[in-house]
Every structure is written in structure tokens, then in C-alpha cells.
Amino acid sequence: MHRTPLLLLASLSLAACATVPETAAPAHPEARPYAVTKNPMGEVDAALARASERGTRVLLVMGGNWCHDSRALAGWLETPRFAELVESKYELVYVNVGLPQTGDGHNLDIAQRFGLEELPGTPNLLVVTADGTLVNADTATTWRNAASRSEDAIYEELVGLAG
Helix, strand or coil: CCHHHHHHHHHHHHHHHHHCCCCCCCCCCCCCCCCCCCCHHHHHHHHHHHHHHHCCEEEEEEECCCCHHHHHHHHHHHCHHHHHHHHHHEEEEEEECEEHHHCEECCHHHHHHCCCCCCCCCCEEEEECCCCCECCCCCCCCCCCHHHCCHHHHHHHHHHHCC
16 A cells, blocks of 8 residues: 555656756856955956947946856856857946855945945956946846846847947
8 A cells, every 4th residue: 555655756757867858058157256356346447448449338247156147157258159249339347246145245346336335145247447437336236037038138138238
């Protein structure tokens, strides 16, 4: 009597394993560019100077390698489609911000420099003009769902923000 539920449970478990591949790839590419660097503010300053020379904007991506949404956004930016857009319209800078939502944030002075008092999570995507004006103040901190956004939606937003 007790064997029937156990056999049923075992059969269902095996069926579930058969339908889900063990090495399923994520629905988005991933990268881990959020390194701790010596002078992140200097990197931002250098990107602003390049943007001024080239007539582009700065794409400042603030996140962490621990965060799947940060890795997803960075992964998209490394694909050929995005790399071409970034090369022609932006100066890309990645900044490691630690865990700002738990009080262990790093480099938050960079976000504050452009008018963002706090970062509620990661990643954050700031588009800044060469003169230091934050273009997307209303959406800069809304990228915490980057892993679930479509490639096309991310691309279209970056095209629109390129100016």
C-alpha cells in the first residue's frame, strides 16, 4: 500500500528531470565586467573627456558580478549588435557598486555626482552627456530586471538614449 505513492513520486521526479536539461543556457548572455578598480571616478572622468572629443555620451553601468541582472545587461552589451551601437554612440564604463541595497555600497559618490542620491539595487544604467548631465534620471535605477528584459527592448532604449 505504501509503495504506490512512493512509485508515483519517483515516476514524476524522473519525468521532470527528463524534460529539463541539466545544462540549460540562460535566456541572455552573461558577462562579469564589474571589477574593483583603483580609481573608478577617474575612469568616469576619462570617459566624459572622450565623449566630449567624439560627440558621444557616457554609458555608465553600475552593478556587481554577484548580480544576475548586472551580468545579463553586461552580456548583452558585449554582443556584436550592442557593441556596434556602444562603439558609435557611447563611452562605456562599468563601476562596481557592491551591495548598495544592504548598506555595503561602493562608489556611490559617482551616482550622487549625477544626481542619484541612492541606488536601490543593481544594475543601474546612467546615460550622461559629455558635460555631465544625466539624461535618464527617471529610468537610471529601474534596471533591476535586466535579465528578464528582451534584447530588442534594451537595444531600443539605448538607441533612444543615444541622442
